Amino acid sequence: MTRSATETDLGRTRRARRIGRELTETHPDAHCELDHGSPLELAVATILSAQCTDKKVNEVTPKLFARYPTAADYAGADRGEVEEMIKPTGFYRNKTTSLIQLGQALVERYDGRVPNRLADLVTLPGIGRKTANVILGNAFDVPGITVDTHFQRLVRRWGLTTETDPVKIEHEIGAMFPKRDWTMLSHRIIFHGRRVCHARKPACGACTLAKLCPSYGTGPTEPAAAAKLLKGPRARDLAAAAGVDPELVPAQAVRAEAP
Template sequence: MSERAVAIDDILIETYPDAHCELDFASPFQLLVATVLSAQTTDVRVNQVTPELFNRYPRPADLASAGRADVEEILRPLGFFRAKTTSLIELSGRLVAEFSGDMPDSLDALVSLPGVGRKTANVVLGNAFGIPGITVDTHVGRLSRRLGLTKNTDPVKVERDLMAELPKERWTDACHRLIFHGRRCCTARKPDCEACPLSELCPRIGV
């Protein structure tokens, strides 16, 4: 555990006390679906299409037997909607066939599903099941390197570095706070270093 990493997270706790998963969901299955859909698009856009999707296909069995064209039409506003349709129908079928339609609550089981990687699995574990995990999306990876918490670009290595830097009980929410900061202050194109609450702890301030 790193005192500096904890100090960074303490500041982010004060800055973003309401940091949370910004995908809308009412069940672990809905969060899994929404997270798969969030790849290469925004949470806002995902939240615009999931109400209709969840209303028509509330359970894995419903989505597993859905007509492909019907699902594609709902997902059309999203990028890569055809590939995402394939992933959702296939992972739903796997949930029915191998897990009796229930959502597994282990990393190994989740990543065995089509279209589900470690990032998606950790989102579901942390936010639907309360099992701590590090979610390395573009914001978490970028800010972790900028703040000197890792030198790695590989998401799995970044995940392991942050696990070593922060107490386990902080893992899930610390990622939400980094994502909030990356979206609201330390953006990729134009970081607002003058307004940054981490200015004294950031080795790359102004870079």
């Protein structure tokens, strides 16, 4: 997505904030979709979420969290047992290595506790900048922007950035919004990407951002066709918010898992 040659930086920031306000109205239910009750649980869940749906992770973690409640438990865990428990999430051997090494690092360097600084988090096994921002924003209430695949796709489609490097995207988009809004902005953009603005065929004709999006028309613009692409438990609400007849949304779309 290329930026409009006529849009100024100020104009782009103003449009970005209008998009942000619209997303606040469109996705009042936006939240971290990984179930957790502590910073450690969120760190573990986020590691497991690589190349895996949040729904599948949430099916696996209750037993895992009960079996390994502390960093020391992961540090001393039996590899075979962990692998068996997390196997449904995929890449289970690499993820097991990350979980055991994470536990060891937390015990050795942070008294078994997950640190609350980005500079510390990114030194931990299995935790990159994206994961660190998820932990900061949702476990410690420290504002952070989570640049996942949905976030990258949408901010480029909206013409808010031409960057492809996640760190550069994080800084450029972050400069357009008050820091206090970063965490919830990330959730809302990710929700929109999972439920409306899909990678292959976005629901352009049933999108509340149609008038603000320079990529409008990438997907079907006819309401009936677009409504069928909406996903998630609020799919019919999303249609109504975009001025589309909610009855055009098929029942299976409401039940469908947002990818």
